[in-house]
Amino acid sequence: MDKSFVDIIMNPVNQRIAQYLILNKTGTVNDIATELSDVSKPSLYRHIKMLLDAGLIEVVEEKAVRGTVQKTYALVVSPLGEPSQKDIAQLVSYTLMSVMASFMTYFAREDVDMRKDMLSVSSSTLMLSDSEFMEMLGKIGEVFNGYIRNKPGEGRKPRNLVFISAPVNMDRKGE
Numbered sequence: 533m534d535k536s537f538v539d540i541i542m543n544p545v546n547q548r549i550a551q552y553l554i555l556n557k558t559g560t561v562n563d564i565a566t567e568l569s570d571v572s573k574p575s576l577y578r579h580i581k582m583l584l585d586a587g588l589i590e591v592v593e594e595k596a597v598r599g600t601v602q603k604t605y606a607l608v609v610s611p612l613g614e615p616s617q618k619d620i621a622q623l624v625s626y627t628l629m630s631v632m633a634s635f636m637t638y639f640a641r642e643d644v645d646m647r648k649d650m651l652s653v654s655s656s657t658l659m660l661s662d663s664e665f666m667e668m669l670g671k672i673g674e675v676f677n678g679y680i681r682n683k684p685g686e687g688r689k690p691r692n693l694v695f696i697s698a699p700v701n702m703d704r705k706g707e
Contacts, residue, residue, distance in 0.1 A: 538626045540586045544690075545571055545579045550588070550607060555680065558592055558606045570684045580605065624696075631694050650691075657700055665697075 540546055545568070552559055552567050559567075565576055583589040584605070593604035615623075638644065638651075660668065672695070682688060 537586060538623060540582055540588065541623075542626060542630055543579070543582075545575070546583055546588075549576075549579055549583060551680070553589065553605065553607045558604050560602055560604050562602075564605075567683065627694070627696075631692075634692065669697075 541550075548568055548571075549564055552564050556563070561573070561576060561580060564580070565571070565573055568576065571579075580589070584591070588608055589605045590608050591603045592606045594601050595604075596602075638649075658665075658668075676693075
């Protein structure tokens, strides 16, 4: 396959398929198509094949249904084993470049309306112990999980929310 692993996992449709499988543990193409109703079935089949070929998902069940074989898919738990520091650094860099490219594409448009589009960017440095940080992440997760199962509908549009936790660059004495 021509696509790199990072290209595959950064693809928005592939991310939504993975998100479906994280939430539901398993799913058939029909199950996933119901959830991702805005993605055409031929496109969905291509994305599932891409994820399957990359070893990110696997077939966990096959059953005969009306003369065809219905496959049930699940995420592979650790497709590449434990990622190295270099792998994680590459993924972070690629994610940041992808976000930057999205903004560049957005601002290149003629019809940009930041208020209407609810563009938001913020950065905060918080003083938190590890336990406070974990508590905060849990609360953010609870809020996020309240919306993660939303399906396309009237007035709904895809919104990309990127949350990055990064250490503050300071000398080690300040820790």
